[in-house]
Amino acid sequence: MARLSYLKALQRALADEMARDETVCVLGEDIGIGVNNVTTGLLARHGPGRVVDTPLSEQAFTSFATGAALAGQRPVIEFQIPSLLFLVFEQIANQAHKFSLMTGGQAKVPVTYFVPGSGSRSGWAGQHSDHPYGLFAHVGVKTVVPATPEDAYGLFLTAIRDDDPVVLFAPAGSLGVRADVDMDSLGPVPLGVGRVHRAGTDVTVVAVGHLVQAALDVAEQLADQISVEVFDPRTLYPFDWAGLAASVNRTGRLVVVDDSNRMCGIGGEILAVAAEEMRLTVPPRRVTRPDGAVLPFARELDLAVQPQRDQLLTAVQEVYKAGH
């Protein structure tokens, strides 16, 4: 066993794929130096033909990657800021994602877009702290939010190998997570397969990204009163509905904790599907950012807008009580 950090896992996945497949190339801002510590060392190893430091032209280099992918490359793009995905939404949602269908299956666009440090990084304020994964799930772009080092490695690998565009969010709150990992067991993790981090019988908590850790803490804190099952979907699109149903049909109670805005957020979709198709015994709950939230700067305000551990704890307790 070895100690592996989430950030190191991302770094290793990209390095391994570049070594394995020479059509894999990486584009982005300041990636030669590796300011986000994911692309560290790749420029020296593979040269500027495969590790491309781009000017600050996100829209152009995002569609540039689409063109390269259509012509046989397998580009990976690093975005330093989650909100840059708003800037390139046209290039991903309206161009890259639509090529396969619009061409009747003639074309594929194997591009991976990843954000090392999505959501709040504390003190980065309104335009650097979003978590727009729900937008991509909504339009049908494959969307991945790993919560652990093993999953960061495995899902990044799978995203790069996938023949469709995939967006990978690496939450800022997860980058420092470390785990004891058997390095030989690291490997691809399939899209659309969730993971139960902690088994329980009373309440299912669906937690996205860094909130998996918060959910595990709450589960531990409530352990002598309520048996909480923590379900990590790992990929938001495609979503592991069958995996979630297996859990919810057992517990009958559901709480979702999701660090994105409430209105039309992924949490709402999860509750809707559970209400339509699963055996809930009490009304489900969500803990999210508020409607239409813009993350304010001051630390107290920033934290006040993100889902809180005590909010989750209260929601779990209320859902549990509602059934008794």
Added chain:
Amino acid sequence: MSTDEDLYWSMRLIRRFEERAIELVHRGEIVGGIHPYIGQEAIAAGVCAALRDDDVITSTHRGHGHVLAKGADPVRMLAELTGRATGLNKGRGGSMHAADFGKGIYGANGIVGAGGAIATGAAWAAVKAGSDRVAVSFFGDGAVNQGVLLETFNLAALWRLPVLFVCENNGYATTLTVAQAVAGSITARAEAFGIPAETVDGTDARAVLAAATRAVERGRAGGGPSFLECTAYRFDAHHTWEHKARVRYRTDEEVAAGRARDPLDVQAVHLAEGARAEIDAQVEAVLAEAVAFALDSPPPDPAGALDHLYATGLRGRNGTGLYEGVR
């Protein structure tokens, strides 16, 4: 056929394809309408005559001319416009997304200026693969005010990529004139990035071919990108909805003057006696077959409406929402 005959053949094919397509729009056989390319045929024909089969193009919402000139089958192209299973894109793309990857046609595109970066990325991939393929991005005068295209000029010049930017200046972005829309000049945008730019008469196929050949040779030799502004006049509507809507943004006198210089007549001067009539007859036969094939072809099966959504074959839930068995 001689080069002059090839150019005329290509232009005549585009002209009659568009005219037959407009008839089919009016008959309700092509739904959604089209953006006719009539008047600009010499640009697509001239540029594509400078290209090889394995070169790449990206096209525009007014894309039929480029797709045909680059070698797509007009029969399957018309079947695409009529939304048939036998179309180039199996009826999934239509007029604005027609593509034929086997011919290097990376598709018409519904967003103005969007193809530039895609073509430039394809050119980069060609260089990486050690090939001397080039890529061409066609766009209109409206696109020169799109930020992403200007960003792309920078990338192409910075990395000396074998891409040719072809701006078809037909005088109008839908109804907005170039004078109303463009500060500075169109070629100066390219020159600002150090991209060699020239303006050619886009109604003269020989002139377009000569300029495109110079640019393509420069690209293949590692000389980087080039920019061609090709001037022409759009004979017909921005889109066939104008045939009903009767919007007025051009005077009759202006349209008549624009149509007076017909690129097909300009090219026909270079043909041998009798060659024009012979080519015209051949093109009529091709289009008669295309129309018959399109109208006889079956529509796609609605059960497969979202086939090809993912290259991996992933299926989402249907609209009534059952997740069972879709993993």
